[in-house]
Amino acid sequence: MAMIQFSISPSTSIRSSPSISGPSAHRIVPSISKEHSFKHFLNSNSKTSCFPVTSKNGNCLAFTVKSSLDTVGPRATVGQVTEVSKDTFWPIVKSAGDKTVVLDMYTQWCGPCKIMAPKFQQLSEKYLDVVFLKLDCNQDNKPLAKELGIRVVPTFKILKDNKVVKEVTGSKFDDLVAAIEAVRSS
Numbered sequence: 001m002a003m004i005q006f007s008i009s010p011s012t013s014i015r016s017s018p019s020i021s022g023p024s025a026h027r028i029v030p031s032i033s034k035e036h037s038f039k040h041f042l043n044s045n046s047k048t049s050c051f052p053v054t055s056k057n058g059n060c061l062a063f064t065v066k067s068s069l070d071t072v073g074p075r076a077t078v079g080q081v082t083e084v085s086k087d088t089f090w091p092i093v094k095s096a097g098d099k100t101v102v103l104d105m106y107t108q109w110c111g112p113c114k115i116m117a118p119k120f121q122q123l124s125e126k127y128l129d130v131v132f133l134k135l136d137c138n139q140d141n142k143p144l145a146k147e148l149g150i151r152v153v154p155t156f157k158i159l160k161d162n163k164v165v166k167e168v169t170g171s172k173f174d175d176l177v178a179a180i181e182a183v184r185s186s
Helices: 025-031 089-095 111-126 142-147 173-185
Strands: 002-008 019-021 036-042 048-054 060-066 081-084 100-106 130-136 155-160 163-169
Touching: 081 089, 081 111, 089 100, 089 130, 100 111, 100 173, 111 130, 111 173, 155 173, 163 173
Parallel strands: 081 130, 100 130
Antiparallel strands: 002 036, 019 060, 048 060, 100 155, 155 163
């Protein structure tokens, strides 16, 4: 979590490291009261944030701030399941920091994997503090699957601090939810 702080004054100067853009952002500034400061906490996975601004006549205006804190390399998106490969898995896990990471190890031909996929997506939308990844255990990703010790599909690996701390095999949705809850609360 990074804090971005900026100020807007009637002299139309904006002092900040983020770049500010949006429709008619330069026209908003003169209507702001004498000095208006904001503090906003920006998720490191987010590229932009929308800030509400109240002008001196009471109108609510908004503009977008683009963060200069964008990360380079593969990233996971909060609220979605991100497809990973042998090359992107560990960089994403490392960038997750102390967040819980759940990996769905599946194959294209696996019936139970296809049943679990929409349920896994729903979990990613429910637990916004957890990173949800999926790995197709095909020939290209076989080295990573072997490294993680997969024996059956689907297999769900739950990681914390770059280490596998729990595993759920098969299409046991309730067991998966319980494992996620246990790791989140630890």
